[in-house]
Amino acid sequence: MKAKLYFFLKSYFGFSQRESRGLVIVFPVLFLLYLFPSVYDWMLRKKNEQQYEQYLGKIDSLIQAGWQPYNPNPNFSNETFNQDTSKNRINYQRPKSPQLNKLLFNEADSVVLQIVPGIGQTMAGRVVKFRENMGGIHHKDQLLEVYGMTPEVLERVFEYFEFHPEIFRKLAINQSDVSSLAQHPYINYGAAKVIVAYREQHGFYTQADDLLKIKIFNEEWLERLKPYLEF
Structure with missing residues (x-):
């Protein structure tokens, strides 16, 4: 073999x-050597099981003989313990997170605006520049005209800031020159030239609807600009 x-x-x-x-x-x-650990564990477990069975047998014998567990304070029961602890129990509560002060949106500068998730230094600068060039914001949705602004970020802006419609600077349409008019986000340079040229030919505007006499302008354009006009 x-x-x-x-x-x-x-x-x-x-x-x-x-x-x-x-x-x-x-x-x-x-x-x-490979089998030794398994055999040793089996023998140890077998021994422990035997000892546990012997222990249970002794407890059963003592109980049958009338043995009672020792109670150092017979006047103190589990029921009493539960009652006492329930009286002295402290109800802990998670402390509320402190809330930040809400500023008015029109008072927020480009630094403070960066607290809004999704607004960094560049976006904050765009928002402030847009607001200043406009002369104030009278409706929240106007901020969607800022390049890069999304509805989700816009919603978060007003979780951190209070909004009150406010126009702090109006456009003196009968006194402003082409450059001043063209600085407003709703008037491009070409429209500003036409507004001034028509004013020089026909005199001052007396109301917003006078601008509709210029055929290139329409009611939708005028409705957006009207809150900012001063005559």
């Missing part, structure tokens, strides 16, 4: 006769 095993190891693995003998001796030892 050994001769066949040596021949097999030599033919298939190239072991010498000495190496084959060493492997035959070492392999069973390695196998036993």
Whole structure:
């Protein structure tokens, strides 16, 4: 049998006769070492189970003999303990997070605006510039005209700031020159030139609807600009 095993190891693995003998001796030892932890755990668990069963047997015997667990204070029951602890229990509550002061939107500068998630330094600068050039904001949706502003960010703006419609500077349309008119976001340079040219030819405007006499302007354009006009 050994001769066949040596021949097999030599033919298939190239072991010498000495190496084959060493492997035959070492392999069973390695196998036993591999099994040893499992066998040891099984024996230890078996021993613990036996000891636990003996312990339960002793407890059962004592109870049958009339044994009662020792109570150092017979006048103190579990019910009394539960009542006492319920009286002295402190109801802890999570403290409320402090709220920041809400400023008026028209008073917020480009630094303070950056508290709004989604508004960085560049966007804050655009918002302030738009508000100042407009002369104030009379409707929240106007901020959507700021480049890069989204409805989601706009909604968050007024979670941090109070909004009150306010126009703090109006456009004196009968006194302003082309450059002054063109600074307003709702009037481009070409429209400003036409407004001034018509005024010079026909005299001062008396009401907003006079601008509709200039055929390039329409009611939609005028309705947006009208709150900012001063005559």
